[in-house]
Amino acid sequence: MKRVAKSSTDKKVARKTNKKVVRMNDPIRIVPLHLPSELYRPSAGIAAAPAAQLTYRGGPLLDSVRVFTIFSGQAWQTSPNSDLANQLNQFFGFVVSSSLVDQLAEYSVPGHTIGHGSYIGTAAITQPTLSHSVTDAAIQNMLEQEIKSNSSVPKPDVNTLYFIYLPLGGMTNLDALTSTSLHELCEAITDPVPGWGWYDDTHGEIGDICAWQTKKLGSYMVQMEWSNKDANCK
Numbered sequence: 001m002k003r004v005a006k007s008s009t010d011k012k013v014a015r016k017t018n019k020k021v022v023r024m025n026d027p028i029r030i031v032p033l034h035l036p037s038e039l040y041r042p043s044a045g046i047a048a049a050p051a052a053q054l055t056y057r058g059g060p061l062l063d064s065v066r067v068f069t070i071f072s073g074q075a076w077q078t079s080p081n082s083d084l085a086n087q088l089n090q091f092f093g094f095v096v097s098s099s100l101v102d103q104l105a106e107y108s109v110p111g112h113t114i115g116h117g118s119y120i121g122t123a124a125i126t127q128p129t130l131s132h133s134v135t136d137a138a139i140q141n142m143l144e145q146e147i148k149s150n151s152s153v154p155k156p157d158v159n160t161l162y163f164i165y166l167p168l169g170g171m172t173n174l175d176a177l178t179s180t181s182l183h184e185l186c187e188a189i190t191d192p193v194p195g196w197g198w199y200d201d202t203h204g205e206i207g208d209i210c211a212w213q214t215k216k217l218g219s220y221m222v223q224m225e226w227s228n229k230d231a232n233c234k
């Protein structure tokens with residue numbers, strides 16, 4: 001996975017997705033939710049997983065993540081997509097205090113104790129119009145604008161994570177959205193500034209090591225996450 005080097009100190013951390021964003025001082029950083037498979041390192045598969053080991057690089061972690069979702073585009077406003085958006089919000093309400101977040105506690109470090117988070121709300125945005133293929137800059141501008149001008153979009157603090165869902169670009173179902181969203185949620189908690197939290201130089205972040213390995217969590221389909229302690233995806 002391609003990483004952008006950075007040098008500034010950690011202040012405000014925000015992240016958003018379908019495209020997710022990390023805010024470091026002023027710059028907002030964006031990491032794609034879903035990478036074409038050819039961009040994954042060939043070694044980052046199930047066979048390579050036992051060799052994985054995340055190490056802590058000294059950067060910030062999201063101790064008690066605050067998840068806010070933004071659904072961009074008119075397509076999310078009508079059924080059945082609006083139902084999907086509602087279900088996804090319910091999923092976040094459930095997962096931030098689930099056993100999946102409990103299992104991330106092994107990545108707590110002095111000064112950062114990873115605990116339960118909260119789902120703090122959602123907003124629907126139809127202006128500006130973003131297509132399902134969009135530049136990072138367009139998303140940065142949109143989020144900055146919304147934070148400034150839209151009273152329903154909260155200002156970021158060090159634990160705020162914005163998940164931004166772009167207009168639907170084809171077949172989408174709840175399992176795919178919960179699975180990839182959880183992957184990003186866990187990576188945002190354990191490595192909010194990519195490569196500066198818990199990271200493996202060969203395999204990437206906590207979710208990358210277990211990409212496409214899924215399990216049921218409550219009634220939801222989620223992706224498994226790497227555990228250093230168990231040396232396994234769980």
Ligand SMILES: [Zn+2]
Binds near residue numbers: 183184187205207
């Ligand atoms: Zn990832």
